[in-house]
Amino acid sequence: MKITAIEAIPFAIPYKKPLKFASGEVHTAEHVLVRVHTDDGPVGVAEAPPRPFTYGETQASITAVIDKVFAPQLTGLAPTAREAVHARLNRTVGNPTAKSAVDMALWDIIGQSLGISVTELLGGFTDRMRVSHMVGFAPPEQMVAEAQRIRDTYGITTFKVKVGRRPFMLDVEACRALREGLGDDVELYIDGNRGWTASESARALRAMDGLDLTLAEELCPADDVMGRRWLVSHTDIPFVADESATRPGEVTRELLSGSATAISIKTARTGFTYSQRVHHLCEGLGVEAVMGNQIDGQIGTLCTAVFGSAYELTARRAGELSNFLDMSDDLLAEPLRIEDGTLRVRESAGLGIELDPEKLARYRQDT
Ligand code: MUC
Ligand code: MG
Incomplete structure (x- = not known):
């Protein structure tokens, strides 16, 4: 099985009640949905939350680093080749939530293909x-x-x-x-x-x-x-x-x-x-x-x-x-x-994430 494409989809969902703390405030979840596609069928899903006050990443930086750097580097690798994947991701310093969302989506694919939960x-x-x-x-x-x-x-x-x-x-x-x-x-x-x-x-x-x-x-x-x-x-x-x-x-x-x-x-x-x-x-x-x-x-x-x-x-x-x-x-x-x-946690294989297509269409910001 090989990675064929990685999507980084910005979306925004408002908070009913913002969270306030000493290093910042969060009023809207302006996150990035990451989907890793494979030639065998399984699609791995995870999300990256930009936290500029902690890691310096923004929603735009996460989508850019995935689209322009990580997706070309990882396409063609096997989802199980996690050491090789991280060796390539680590050519770029920082960007922890972008890298982590890709990593978790790969585990989702591995779980799905083995028929067991990631837990x-x-x-x-x-x-x-x-x-x-x-x-x-x-x-x-x-x-x-x-x-x-x-x-x-x-x-x-x-x-x-x-x-x-x-x-x-x-x-x-x-x-x-x-x-x-x-x-x-x-x-x-x-x-x-x-x-x-x-x-x-x-x-x-x-x-x-x-x-x-x-x-x-x-x-x-x-x-x-x-x-x-x-x-x-x-x-x-x-x-x-x-x-x-x-x-x-x-x-x-x-x-x-x-x-x-x-x-x-x-x-x-x-x-x-x-x-x-x-x-x-x-x-x-x-x-x-x-x-x-x-x-x-x-x-x-x-x-x-x-x-x-x-x-x-x-x-x-x-x-x-x-x-x-x-x-x-x-x-x-x-x-x-x-x-x-x-x-x-869910009993299904992988992470057990099923997206609601209407909600994704409503909240995604790239269309
Ligand atoms: C937490 O545990 O600190 C707020 C800032 C951050 O980096 O994470 C959240 C919660
Ligand atoms: Mg803390």
């Missing part, structure tokens, strides 16, 4: 993940009301609270209100998207002592090298590297240098092939991992759940799988459903 192909640990919901910036009472609605509607009991505002007491108050409003049975953790300095982070963590936070993610920039190591060495909960650990080399560097003690794995930026390597590093080094969300749509969320449920380490914690709930619509023929706080 089974990767590791087959389970068929579902518990879901963690991300609560963006808003006045504390609105953050509490949102978390209560999400708990009551979907049974979700794990919440990642966006922090990193100034003064930091704004976020301390929001976290306190969430703990008081939701009670002791929910899990709360925080993500600062590099919004604070190391010393602000330390003061904020001290002020939040007693709230039983389980993880602290990217509170200050990893580029503030000494400050960040100092903070991590003074923090008694796992300190998660997200945007500072976007590929295996960075994961190793951040962990071994003491800049992080846990890792966020995002299939949107490491696909399945490099997410496996990040997972294996975490397992080998003995650190916790959490399946993160790149503010994915339903296709990206399904990919995250497919990977997360493949391994014991990634299935242990709730995965961030609910950002799509804030979108006004999506492209899947059968929408994802979160029930009892859980998202199940």
